[in-house]
Amino acid sequence: MKVVTVQTLMNQFKLELLAGEAGLARTVTRPRAHRPGLEFVGYFDYFPMNRVQVLGRKEITYLLKQDLDERELHIGNIVKYHPPCFIVTSGQQEIPYLKLFCEQEGIPLLRTEETTTEFISRLDGFLTKALAPxxxxxxxxxxxxxxxxxxxxxxxxxxxxxxxxxxxxxxxxxxxxxxxxxxxxxxxxxxxxxxxxxxxxxxxxxxxxxxxxxxxxxxxxxxxxxxxxxxxxxxQDQALNNxxxxxxxxxxxxxxxxxxxxxxxxxxxxxxxxxxxxxxxxxxxxxxxxxxxxxxxxxxxxxxx
CATH class of the missing domain: 3.40.50.300 (P-loop containing nucleotide triphosphate hydrolases)
Structure with missing residues (x-):
């Protein structure tokens, strides 16, 4: 099975490493990124844990509106599945709670200045080709x-x-x-x-x-x-006809x-x-x-x- 390391993604897209350097050798095996949504309210029946998890303004804003205990619960519930990495888009800064969890679990937390839509489009295109049979x-x-x-x-x-x-x-x-x-x-x-x-x-x-x-x-x-x-x-003579x-x-x-x-x-x-x-x-x-x-x-x- 073909894989792509988180280190490769970091180099390919010039991502900033915020936490979890120990996990850069972790591998991605699925081509499309995932934006956690239902997982924040505790629904994990179809959680694609082996995909890159992308957190845009919508996801970060939702987490910031929760009190400290709820925020830790929501993030902790996702982190325990150990996805390959988390990538924060749009250069968002207010994420110290994410850094803490990812550093503790050895899961790379990366950041890009690109918008969520632009970044996911490029990431999915790259992974589709890199992981294709x-x-x-x-x-x-x-x-x-x-x-x-x-x-x-x-x-x-x-x-x-x-x-x-x-x-x-x-x-x-x-x-x-x-x-x-x-x-x-x-x-x-x-x-x-x-x-x-x-x-x-x-x-x-x-x-x-x-x-x-x-x-x-x-x-x-x-x-x-x-x-x-x-x-x-x-x-071949006589092999072709009009x-x-x-x-x-x-x-x-x-x-x-x-x-x-x-x-x-x-x-x-x-x-x-x-x-x-x-x-x-x-x-x-x-x-x-x-x-x-x-x-x-x-x-x-x-x-x-």
């Missing part, structure tokens, strides 16, 4: 006109060269050789690099090139949502199914152009448009006239 696959990842594509095929078939052509046409490069896939949701697959290969593209006969240095920052992006799986394959519409196929990664297309290679064939066409066609289908249906409709209308 992932796998590595041999291939190339590109973003074509805003559409994330995974290029696959045997070694030496031309995946990197095709990606290079797409980059020169204004599209964006994400990863070469090793593509890291992360499952962010039931139908959401993210493609990224493994940091070591970030920005590098390997071209046979040329060697490594740094895409950003050669083509500028706009030629690269760190990650993209994968919506098409395109496999480059050797040409079909009105190819029978849909898909591939599954980490339980997420995405459309699969096979593009056969032949000297002179504009593979990059075919990938652009596949990306644009996928986008039109999301809008409800089918070229095959449109074509058949025209034929039917012509026959009826």
């Amino acid at each position: 992932e796998m590595s696959i041999h291939g190339v990842c590109v973003n074509v006109s805003g559409i994330g594509i995974l290029l696959r095929g045997r070694s030496g078939i031309g995946k990197s060269e095709t990606a290079h052509t797409l980059i020169r046409r204004g599209h964006r490069f994400v990863a070469d050789d090793i593509v890291v896939l992360k499952k962010l949701g039931p139908a959401t697959l993210l493609g990224t690099h493994n940091e070591t290969t970030r920005e590098f593209l390997a071209l046979r006969s040329i060697g490594l090139i740094n895409v950003v240095r050669q083509y500028g920052r706009r030629a690269f992006q760190d990650e993209t949502r994968i919506v098409l799986d395109i496999e480059l394959a050797p040409w 079909q009105l519409e190819v029978v849909p196929q898909d591939t599954e990664y980490l339980g997420v199914r995405i459309p699969h297309i096979e593009v056969q290679l032949q000297p002179g064939r504009d593979v990059a152009g075919l990938i652009e066409a596949a990306a644009n066609n996928w986008y039109l289908k999301q809008l409800g448009y089918s070229a095959a249906e449109d074509f058949m409709k025209r034929i039917e209308e012509g026959m009826g006239s």
Whole structure:
């Protein structure tokens, strides 16, 4: 199971440590932060104790309105479950009671100047990616006109060269050789690099090139949502016909199914152009448009006239 330490959160978001330094090695295993509410009145049946607990102005103001005994009871009831950490937002200062409890229990108490909404949005996004199930696959990842594509095929078939052509046409490069896939949701697959290969593209006969240095920052992006799986394959005579519409196929990664297309290679064939066409066609289908249906409709209308 993937985990993130509280120390990592502190460094990532530049949080101020107020108490509980001994607990910085504690781990977070769930992706979304929690704002205690019902827990302050003693209801703990569904308390997500393994999530980061965020205390905004609403929570702190409520606690400050309680008398000392009630405040200690409410905070003590939550602290005894030993959540990974508490994070106070908006730079709030009147929290000595929190410092005392967290120091005693070794639970990190951190503070940010960001508002609650802004901070939770960033924190949840970071944790979702950091804790997402992932796998590595041999291939190339590109973003074509805003559409994330995974290029696959045997070694030496031309995946990197095709990606290079797409980059020169204004599209964006994400990863070469090793593509890291992360499952962010039931139908959401993210493609990224493994940091070591970030920005590098390997071209046979040329060697490594740094895409950003050669083509500028706009030629690269760190990650993209994968919506098409395109496999480059050797040409097979009589294998392809001029079909009105190819029978849909898909591939599954980490339980997420995405459309699969096979593009056969032949000297002179504009593979990059075919990938652009596949990306644009996928986008039109999301809008409800089918070229095959449109074509058949025209034929039917012509026959009826």
